[in-house]
Amino acid sequence: MNQDRLRLDLADLADEVTPVDLRDRALRTSRRLGIQRAVVTSAAALLVLAAATGTALAIRPDGQAPAPAVPSVTSTPPPPQVTPTPTVTPSRTPSAGPSTTTGGGPAGATFGRLFYGPSPTGDDTSTAGHLWSFQPGSQPTRLAKLPRLAAILNAVVSPDGSRVAWVDPDENLWVADVDGGNPRKLTPGGHRQVEQDCWTPVWSPDARRLAISVLLPTAPALTWEKGVVELTTGKYTPISEIQGCHPVWSADGKVLAYADGEGRVAVNRPDGTAEKLIPGLGVPGARSSFDVASISPDGSRLALLLRKPDEPAGDVARELDANAVIDTRTGRQVQLPLGGRPLLQAAFRDDGTLVARVGAGDHNVLVLIGADGRKISESREPATLKGQQILQVVG
Template sequence: MNQDRLRLDLADLADEVTPVDLRDRALRTSRRLGIQRAVVTSAAALAVLAAATGTALAIRPDGQAPAPAVPSVTSTPPPSEASPPPSAEPSRTASASPSTTTGGGPASVAIGRLFYGPTPTGDDTSAAGYLWSYEPGSPPTRLAKLPRLAAILNAAVSPDGRRVAWVDPDDNLRVADVDGDNPRKLTPGGHRQVERDCWTPVWSPDSRRLTISVVLRPEPAPAWEKGVVELNTGTYTRLAGIKGCHPLWSADGTVLAYADGEGRVAVNRPDGSAEKLIPGVGGSGARSSFDVASISPDGSRLALLLRKPDEPAGDVARELDANAVIDTRTGRQVDLPLGGRTLRQAWFGADGRLVARVNAGDHNVLVLIGADGRKISESREPAALKDLQILQLAD
């Protein structure tokens, strides 16, 4: 190949780009990075953090990022790691907190205990991201107070519903009881920082281990390594051969599923030794997916967000919305008995049941579907939970 010609043609191709002024956008992103760093040192910063949903959420290929409601910033202080935190009155009340008196349909104990957290688009502008639990027949319960960004991006409740893991704004891995008691900071394999956007913490089915991605080297030349840490002993095992984001671990312990970031979805053994791509998702297919939400106990079905070719792909931040359940062997979509209603989220229980969350105007409805695919019952979700997202369906 004539490399001089290649040089000329690359230069010609580069002429296609339209110059734009990125000054204000760069400063806004910089400010969000600063807020994330400042938040651990000042409670005053928390109210601002609630408005700025974080860098990862702000970077979208279509340029239509949810514009963070950073309070009227017209100039940015000189950059410094020691920048004073933005002044703002901390919000002490969770303004959009689900009311314990709202909603409540017919009790359906079979659905089980659901855990909820904030969404990037929720109306809640309070500083913290609270974890909630809800079981049909009982009012929602407010649990641990987490950094809002962590609650949105990476908080994960253990399958037994006892503990929550998250990555704080300083990239530290933390674990606590779901009510916030007994907080611990973990350093898997001696690494102080873990990844918080892509390979986010995920619990093993026995709720004793977490798969995480440790930061081997920070910016400007970052490097990560995936691994599994045992909570009781601290034992850390490196995971090789896996490239992807947003892992799910099947209840029988045999399957890890994850999005590969190119629109495909893979299923693999937990040791990374047998990766298979799900047919018909990504590649030249008409559907792609960058966000997987829940996996059936044996890894045969997956709840995920499928996108058509003309849909913006979003960014690395996790999305737990699901618009389909597919068979992981064939890629075929599984019919759900939803009566034509739009699926918002879908969570598998350890026994194979599926809780489908569908839109019903000012509230959502939880549809309980058996492992055989038949509808068992429905339950009206309290309207106060409408703007939260389900993070886990506990055993």
């Protein structure tokens, strides 16, 4: 895609202000078995509802607003602000089954290492949830033990696969090694309470920072503020106001994407200064999305869960299922070589390849797709991972 066209698109932002009623959405019927009651009654959810009642707005800036009063979010001297520039590019478990290679991608391309956590629809009623890692051709490995709700709702594995961050049911932010070692509780900017359901933690591409949302106990109402915390120094930096849920951060560091709470999806700079709604989502009679799962390295494509116009939105909690990949400039769906099998999840890697998880009866299959849209290979996923959801793909 021509980068100048995208800059013009971002400059041509609408100037209206549209209310976003996250409270209404959070009260709608949830399709996520096993966590609905816990999400709706959690302390964080109640605080989100209180804040959303008075302040939840999706702002479409016109490009003429004053510059934000906070610096660009980085741990080193900030570079010049850059508009997002997506471009269109065509325990005891059985071992994995054999892979099938079909060509169409770079020589030697592999799936890398996948990280899993418990699924919202799993049958396990325990209070703990484990992370797992898996590489096709080997057996799954059990990793850190987390609070089960945190593992489902907000746990995120770093892009380098070394650490996991999560928010526990008491709204404390934690970071640890993926095997559970070296756990550390953080209080970003002195704020103890961190959002666990809506604007959940997301890693920066360099795995040195986390974008989060902290609670500001200000009068007359409690308010959530989005910001970034540097893990080495603990420094916390607020970012420009963004209203939305479930952010993902592109590997090139230039694009933040998120659902706005009304069925629309936006792309933005990581400092929050250039929001652009993706066309065709959340408008009357069209598809909507409240859950964004993964973003391509240059921000040109998103894997997400699209809902039909009459399909319930669910609650405000994170859902990592994906049934489509779309172009962020046009909103059009990208065709994937899945052989007619249903897409369950999709995760972009930092080399532009896509790992698609598709259903195949009592097990799932992983399909590796090149940046050119052609199938590279596929591998059978162990049946024991069927009740887990993919959190991250590394390498």
